[in-house]
Amino acid sequence: MNEAIYRPGLEGIIAGETSISSIADGLRYRGYPIEQLAQYSTFEEVAYLVLHGELPTRAQLDFFTGQLRQAMELPQEIVSTLRDIPADVPMMDVMRTGASLLGHWDPQAQDISAQATLDKAVRLVARLPLVMCYRHRLRSGQEVVPPEPGRSVAWNILWMLRGQEPQPDHVRALDVTLILYVEHEFNASTFTARVVASTLSDLHSAVTAAIGALKGPLHGGANERVMDYLSKLSSAEEAETWVKQALERKERIMGFGHRVYRTGDPRAAILAPYCEQLARQTGNEAMEAVAGRIEQVVREQKNIPPNVDYPAGRLYYYLGLPVDLYTPLFVISRTVGWSAHVLEQQAANRLIRPRARYVGAEPRDYVPVEQRG
Ligand SMILES: CC(C)(COP(=O)(O)OP(=O)(O)OC[C@H]1O[C@@H](n2cnc3c(N)ncnc32)[C@H](O)[C@@H]1OP(=O)(O)O)[C@@H](O)C(=O)NCCC(=O)NCCS
CATH class of the missing domain: 1.10.580.10 (Citrate Synthase, domain 1)
Known part of the structure; x- marks a missing residue:
């Protein structure tokens, strides 16, 4: 085997081949x-x-x-x-x-x-x-x-x-x-x-x-967690204060960022107009204004764009769906x-069985329980 590569979270590692979807050149x-x-x-x-x-x-x-x-x-x-x-x-x-x-x-x-x-x-x-x-x-x-x-x-x-x-x-x-x-x-x-x-x-x-x-919440659960903060913020000004303080505390803002799409999730852009239209239709423009201000601040301060869960969470809310169904x-x-x-x-199966880098105790011998301090 070649020298083993290790990256936390397998980031950037090619772990298999697929012909189902690609994300290199848009999704x-x-x-x-x-x-x-x-x-x-x-x-x-x-x-x-x-x-x-x-x-x-x-x-x-x-x-x-x-x-x-x-x-x-x-x-x-x-x-x-x-x-x-x-x-x-x-x-x-x-x-x-x-x-x-x-x-x-x-x-x-x-x-x-x-x-x-x-x-x-x-x-x-x-x-x-x-x-x-x-x-x-x-x-x-x-x-x-x-x-x-x-x-x-x-x-x-x-x-x-x-x-x-x-x-x-x-x-x-x-x-x-x-x-x-x-x-x-x-x-x-x-x-x-x-x-x-x-x-x-x-x-x-x-x-x-x-x-x-x-x-x-770092994966699918994010679309629900977006509502944790959106449902509590009633104006763009309040939203700006909240998100700035959250970023200062180094909190992760749910619905933003992506392991692979560092410059933007194409799915978020597709959903945005549906979201805006439904917000207008259902009288939820205030939440869209809150969401817009948060997006602006996260982009300005961290240069992190929203992912699909940001508009999807709002869209489901405007459809009146219970949050825990998102x-x-x-x-x-x-x-x-x-x-x-x-x-x-x-x-084309091959058992998926990677290796781990061992970082535990040095080799040692068993000590009977009565002799342990
Ligand atoms: C999706 C996610 C787990 C990817 O994380 P990752 O690849 O491990 O990102 P990294 O840890 O490399 O992040 C790089 C930097 O951006 C920050 N960052 C990433 N996502 C962030 C977010 N949502 N809010 C605030 N900061 C964020 C990290 O804190 C880190 O900052 P630092 O360099 O100052 O430490 C991450 O963006 C996240 O937690 N997002 C919120 C959950 C979410 O919406 N998940 C749905 C994904 S579709």
């Missing part, structure tokens, strides 16, 4: 720029692209959406569990349990062939929205609203949460966030999924582990990317 899924996919495509079409490698023909898309819609159902046992989980369990923990539980009722849970993994991916993408929406209604003391099988994932999420037909522009805004969250190369949760897959474990195990990684929405979308990576890992 592209399977070669297509994210800007074009966000403008012209739908979550379902992008999911097909990411899972299969090519944009679908009309017939392929119809078949794929048919498969997704048919799979939008939950075993009664899972609905009962969602009812019984203690009310204060965090929603991301419920999503993690939900992914694992779905495996127990999946007829192909242990089958790691490519076809079975693809079929399971479709079922997970169809059913995780039900886990999230049903759990939210049940914990709020409301009965569940079953999905409308003729409608899209984004439409159904709003429908199942609210029990009212959603406005087309709300559906579109949510759909765009789902497109943007689908895939992002070797981020922490995707790498987690690949490590699990590399042991020849199954898709539900990989997705369950990935959800655990996505929960953390990262679960990320889960629903990223399940597509995780599944594509599991397929890719298994197609």
Whole structure:
């Protein structure tokens, strides 16, 4: 082996090959720029692209959406569990349990062939929205609203949460966030999924582990944490004072910065106009002004641009979604990317098993307990 390279956080290390997405020259899924996919495509079409490698023909898309819609159902046992989980369990923990539980009722849970993994991916993408929406209604003391099988994932999420037909522009805004969250190369949760897959474990195990990684505030959890401060600041002036003091205390401002995009996250730029439009429509201009001032100060003082979670958190807030559903929405979308990576890992597998640099105690001999001081 060549001299081992060590970088904390594996920063800049190439840890594998992928043909699913690239981030070197803007974000592209399977070669297509994210800007074009966000403008012209739908979550379902992008999911097909990411899972299969090519944009679908009309017939392929119809078949794929048919498969997704048919799979939008939950075993009664899972609905009962969602009812019984203690009310204060965090929603991301419920999503993690939900992914694992779905495996127990999946007829192909242990089958790691490519076809079975693809079929399971479709079922997970169809059913995780039900886990999230049903759990939210049940914990709020409301009965569940079953999905409308003729409608899209984004439409159904709003429908199942609210029990009212959603406005087309709300559906579109949510759909765009789902497109943007689908895939992002070797981020922490995707790498987690690949490590699990590399042991020849199954898709539900990989997705369950990935959800655990996505929960953390340095990764997916940031879209919720953005609201911790935005919801408390009522004017741009107050926001400026708060953010300057936070930066002085060397705090990290959630929704800013990125390990790879040092000059700007293209996904944030795509979402910004949707955010502004929804803010106007829902009377949330004051929060946009607060957000704008914070962005300006963080750029001026640290030269750090916002990442996707900054506008996504606000957009979900303007849609009236409960804050603890923001990262679960990320889960629903990223399940597509995780599944594509599991397929890719298994197609050319090598167990992921890096080395560690040992920095512990010098070699020493065991001392019986009576002789220890
Ligand atoms: C995403 C993130 C973990 C990447 O971190 P990283 O690659 O480890 O960044 P670094 O630690 O190299 O940061 C470089 C400098 O920028 C600062 N910085 C990075 N992100 C920051 C943020 N959000 N707010 C304030 N300062 C930040 C660091 O403190 C460091 O400053 P220093 O040189 O004075 O010590 C980091 O930007 C962060 O914590 N962001 C907030 C959480 C978030 O929004 N996550 C979602 C990512 S999509």
